[in-house]
Amino acid sequence: MPELPEVETVCRGVAQALEGRKIVSAQIRRPDLRRPFPPDFARRLSGRTVTALSRRAKYMCWHLDDGWVVLCHLGMSGRMLVGRADDAPPGKHDHVVIETDDGGRVTFNDARRFGLMDLVAAADLERHPLLAALGPEPLDAAFTPAVLAAALAARKSPIKVTLLDQTVVAGIGNIYASEALFRAGLHPARPAAGLSGAEIGALVAAIKAVLAEAIASGGSSLREHRQPSGELGCFQHAFAVYDREGRPCPGCTCKEGIRRITQAGRSTYYCDKRQV
DNA sequence: CGGCAAACCTGCGAGC
DNA sequence: TGCTCGCAGGTTTGCC
Known part of the structure; x- marks a missing residue:
């Protein structure tokens, strides 16, 4: 699915649910996505406040208040479902479930499991192996x-x-x-x-x-x-x-x-x- | 190094 | 109705 415009749209939607919110719980329901989650991924998100969301290419970046960034790629079939913590329980392809201090819930759903999530220090974001070789952002003025x-x-x-x-x-x-x-x-x-x-x-x-x-x-x-x-x-x-x-x-x-x-x-x- | 096919995994629509 | 086949928004790997 998701090319730049779709990831940008998803990013804006998820920002409504996460920006300024504290993550009270994070759960990995299926660890075998395109690459393994970093160690203690769920624990390291828990208790953090999401300060801002940004996008680079087809990657979504959730900036946390401890200086780390959640990097997420939706692959071919990945979706972010925004809802409430008391909605129906997670379904078959709901691989990551995030709940926030205002009762919100963000679920990463990906049937084909080509997507991924990772953690990177904000200062090293552009040097992350998945981002380091990327070309210019097409909507930037620098893309001439x-x-x-x-x-x-x-x-x-x-x-x-x-x-x-x-x-x-x-x-x-x-x-x-x-x-x-x-x-x-x-x-x-x-x-x-x-x-x-x-x-x-x-x-x-x-x-x-x-x-x-x-x-x-x-x-x-x-x-x-x-x-x-x-x-x-x-x-x-x-x-x-x-x-x-x-x-x-x-x-x-x-x-x-x-x-x-x-x-x-x-x-x-x-x-x-x-x-x- | 460049270029391409295959692989990863699941779902769905078309055709039989 | 039900099965098989081909195809799908992406990226990496491995082979020429």
């Missing part, structure tokens, strides 16, 4: 055409595959890679290093625009994914190409419609006429 051009230089891979490389730019996943390339009018199979300066400029603008619009819409709700509040994001209704194989291209009148190809094992959607 010149920066992207430097990252794409000498890369022979298709531009769509390259956009999924989190060291090039952080937070783009399979949906928004296709959507950004459509907006920029770029064919997904183009070698990354072959893009002109003008094309890279258009791509940077397209990435920023599509991510910002998706965040404004509360992200995309595919399958069961939804905001912590239970509301559904609505950006999936605004997809121009993703998961729209055979349907009309919103940018032209070609009769072929949206095509689907496989690149590096993953589906790519595009319009062969509008994207060159």
Whole structure:
């Protein structure tokens, strides 16, 4: 599910429940996620106050009052359920349950268990092994055409595959890679290093625009994914190409419609006429 | 080093 | 109705 806009949406929802709140209990119900929890994870959260939440790429960061940060990745199917401590007991895929001093409950639910949680000292956050190699945040002013051009230089891979490389730019996943390339009018199979300066400029603008619009819409709700509040994001209704194989291209009148190809094992959607 | 397939794990929809 | 197959938003690993 979750690419940058979805993680941003989840982060904002969880912030409503956790910021300024004291954690009165933390429980790991299934320890075998993508990587093991740090030792004493639950005990180290207990009694701490959450001072702030932030996001880096597809990672959520819960800043604690003792100088440590809870790092969380939702994987493919991870969700954060926000509710009350006296709600129904945790279910099958509810792997971590956090309860707060105001009777709130935040549950990390992840059917596929590709997600993870870790603890890192705030001063070392950017040096954490999972964050250290990440590229720039696409919505930061520092993500410029010149920066992207430097990252794409000498890369022979298709531009769509390259956009999924989190060291090039952080937070783009399979949906928004296709959507950004459509907006920029770029064919997904183009070698990354072959893009002109003008094309890279258009791509940077397209990435920023599509991510910002998706965040404004509360992200995309595919399958069961939804905001912590239970509301559904609505950006999936605004997809121009993703998961729209055979349907009309919103940018032209070609009769072929949206095509689907496989690149590096993953589906790519595009319009062969509008994207060159 | 670059690039790709496979692996991790579960659920769901399509097709038979 | 029920089974099998293919596919799914991500990332890492290991092999050429």
